Amino acid sequence: MSIALAAALQAGSAWAVEPFQLKDIRVEGLQRTDAGTVFASLPFRIGDTYNDEKGAAALRALFATGLFKDVRLEVEEGVVIVIVEERPVIASIDFRGLKEFDKDTLAKSLKDFGIGEGLPFDKALADRAEQELKRQYLTRSLYGAEVVTTVTPQERNRVNVTFTITEGTAARISEIRIVGNKVFSESTLKGLFDLNDGGWLNWYTKADRYSRAKLNADLETLRAYYLNRGYLEFNVDSTQVAISPDKQDITITINVSEGQPYTVTAVKLEGDYLGKDEDFKTLVTIKPGQPYRAEAVAETTKAFVERFGTFGYAFARIDARPEIDRTTGQVVLTLVAEPARRVYVRRINVAGNSRTRDEVVRREFRQFESSWYDGRKIKLSRDRVDRLGYFSEVNVETNEVPGSIDQVDLTITIKEKATGNLLLGAGFSSADKLSFTASVKQDNIFGSGNYLGIELNTSRSQRTVVLSTVDPYFTIDGISRAFDIYYRTVKPLNSQGEEYELVTPGASIRFGVPFSELDTVFFGVGVERTQIKGDAALPQNYFNYRENFGATSTTVPLTVGWTRDGRDSALVPTQGRYMRLNLEAGLLGDARYWRANTQFQQYIPLTRRFTLGVNAELGWGKGLGGKPYPIFKNFYGGGLGTVRAFDQGSLGPVDVIGAYIGGNRRLNINSELYLPVPGTGNDRTLRWFTYVDVGNVWGENEKINADSLRASAGLGVSWISPVGPLKLSYGTPIRKQPGDRIQRLQFQIGTAF
Incomplete structure (x- = not known):
């Protein structure tokens, strides 16, 4: 007798199957699914006692796999037949x-x-x-x-x-209204938002496209603006978002209550501060007598939490309790501390790295496993990983270990980005026409953390090919090793012919030794051979040097350098300082000299959206052992990276035949004021800037004075493009001399100054 179990279960007890012992199980209807998948889902086996409950459980389990469109069970003489219809x-x-x-x-x-x-x-x-x-x-x-x-x-x-x-067309924000504001104008408050209702660059920023997440972020920005100016009871009462019937226009109305401003009269500490109350008081940035600032409160509580973290208290809580007096407009702030328990780090996990090796991240950590939790070391570790430049996001999470009250695990989650970099630069002048510089670099080749780069300069006056590689962890202690192989030809500008050139092949090796978390000292040695080739229109200085010291000079330069990078970002810095010093000495070989170059950068945040950047660079060289400074080691100035609006390499001494030959001393000072492009909101990837450059190049017998300085001013656009940071600038000389060569329009991809 054959019974369809699915029908029996629905028909009631009259169709119930009497329990029996299974003799066999058969499956019918399979096309792609493995029979083992079906058998594994069945709650019975051959030899088991079969009943209605097990049949119903089998149906539920098979449907739950999601593989079958229909399932039936039939019973025939002690055999269960599973009939399935697979989903497509x-x-x-x-x-x-x-x-x-x-x-x-x-x-x-x-x-x-x-x-x-x-x-x-x-x-x-x-x-x-x-x-x-x-x-x-x-x-x-x-x-x-x-x-x-x-x-x-x-x-x-x-x-x-x-x-x-x-898809249709995107709905645009046609109007943003703020209702209830009295202290600050609507235009001022709307200027804080990333969303806008009519920016002329919305085609690029898409800031007029409504997003609930963006609106919430703007509302938080609005709230922070008021709270940082003493309006402790500010509130966003309601937000209405209305869309037109044709779904093309959106109107946003924000209703606010400003309340009254409050002044802080006192700050009190309560709770357990581990007996270090005076130490914590030095971290308080809230000053009595000043308006209440939520930003200062947040900075203080964060500093307290971080200080507790340095003592191993990973879960310290700081509760800021304002006691307001509406009559006088005053507030007393009480900071209540609860350090909780001291913990140590059990394990450090790395997540999100599909290409970069774990060791590349782990070797930057200063917090170690099985040691006391130290918030300061964890923050330093996160910053060191971020400064590698391989990742767009770096986050560290602290997780409690289940079943343990004094252990935590750290998970550093990274989001990898493309680490290859294409640099392009170009300039145009009436003499050199169009000149290019280019480089292809890979900072994290094969996920190893090593650097490999090829640089190319194709201007008429200077042509260079450089192959470089850097192993940042040549030793386990973090000593780096770098190799450079290069081939360089130089033809000074304004030459009367192209039959001569300086040809310099060379190679070098250098090691970087970290002396602190921010400071690295470099030591290196190289060998290069410079040949003065050709006779036609050879500048007099080159002719004299060749007559005295020969057409070929072999040099073994020894180098010592130091860098410190404290900027908050390498691409879009808004604050911090970068310093560099490099000393090169030719003590062996035909040419004897020393050559120093130092650079200083400072970024100053003037406001939330305005940043001032200052860059200064000084180069100085001198001959040793009674020999003159080698002319092929001269500094050049003018153009990209030095004094813009002047032709590339055209500053400094001019040979009797009119060639620009550079000099042994160079100074350039650059200042840039970055401003947001109207309509882009708070987007920092696209900014415009104004600049002022001052500098020059001097020969050995020239006197350095202010009268000889050249200066220029201009404006430009800075854009973090898909192929790298791009700068386009247009400038004009504001201090020049007759005969100076001008190059007003310049652009470059890949550098900050």
Whole structure:
């Protein structure tokens, strides 16, 4: 007798199966699914006693796999027959009409919902996928986007799924209104927002596209603005977002209550400060007599937490309790500390690195496993990993160890970015026409943390090829090793012919020794051979040097250098300092000399969106042993990186035939004021700047004085482009001499100054 169990369970006890001992189990209807998958889901085996409860459990388990469209159980003479109908498998997923998103991005998003190539197809999941696609478009303000799903059957029980998308046009914010403000104007408050209702660069920033997340961030910025000016009871009462019937225009109305300003009269410490109350008081940045500033309160509580962290208290809590007096407009702030318990670090985990090796991250850590938790070392470790430049995001999380009250695990989560860098630079002048510089660099080659770079300069006056490699951890203690191999030709500007040139092949090796967390000292040695080739139109200085010391000079330069980098960012610095000093001495070989070069950079945040950058560089060289300073070691000035608006390499002494030959001393001072581009909000990837450059180059017999300095001023645009930082500047000389060569328009990709 054969019974369909699914029907029996629905029909009631009249169709119930009497318990019996299983003789066999058969599966029918499988096409792709392995029979073992079915057997593993069944709650019974051959020889077990079979009953209705086990049959119902088997049906639930098989449907739960998601592999089957229909499942039936039949019982025949002690044998259970499992009859299945498999779901079709998705052979391919395609998107039509897609412009706003990348296809791979959407495919990955849908796979999280169970819709992906090779997965079983389910109509319910397809409906959820449609909703997910619409949600993705809502994040881009495309409220009119429509999605239609087409399922095309294929052979072998497969289907092709096609999502046809009509994106429409993005809804724009047509108006932002702030209601209830009295102290500050609406234009001032709207200027704090990343969202806007009419910026002329919205085609680039897309700041007029509504996003709930962006609006929430802007509201927090608005709240912080008031709280930092004493308005302790400021509140955003409500926010209304209205969209037009055609889903093209959005109006945002923000209702606020400003309250009254409060002045801090006293700051009190309560709780357990480990007997170091006086030490913690030095960290308080809230000053009595000044308006209440939430930013200062946050800085103080953060400093307290970090100080507790240096003593091993990873979970210290600081509660800031303001006691306000509305009558007098005064507030007393009480900081209550609860250090909790002291802990040590059990394990350090690295997450998010698919290409970079673990050791590249771990060797930067100053917090060690199985040692007391030290918040200062953890922050230093995070900063050191961030300064590698290999990652766009670096975060450290502290997690309690289950079952332990005095242990934590640290997880450093990184987000890798492309570490290859393409640098391009160009300038135009009437003499040199168009000149280019280029380089291809890889800072984290093969995920090893090593550097490999090739630099190329193709200007008419200087042509250079440099191959460099750096191993930042040549030794386990962090001593770096670098190799440079180069081939350089130089032709001074304004030459009357192209038959002569300086040819310098060479190689060097240097080691970097870290003396502190910010300071590194470099030692190196190299060998190079410089040949003065050609006779036609040879500058007199070169002719004299060749007559006295020969056409070929071999030099063994020894180098010592020092760097300190305390900037908050290498790409878009807003504060901090960078210093560099390099000394080169030729004590062996034909040429005897010393050559020093020092650089200083300082970035000063004038306001939240305005930054002043100052760069100064000084170079000085002198001959040794009674020999003159080698002319082929001269400094050059003018153009990119020195004094803009003057032709590249055109500053300094001029030979009797009119060639610019450089000098043994150089000074340049650059200042740049960075300002936000109107309409870009707080976006720092695109800024414009004004600059003033001062400097010159002097020969051995020339006197350095202020009258000989050249100066220029101009403006430009700085953009963190996909291929690197780009600067485009246009300037004019404000201090020049007759005969100076001018180059007003210049651009460069890859450097800060």
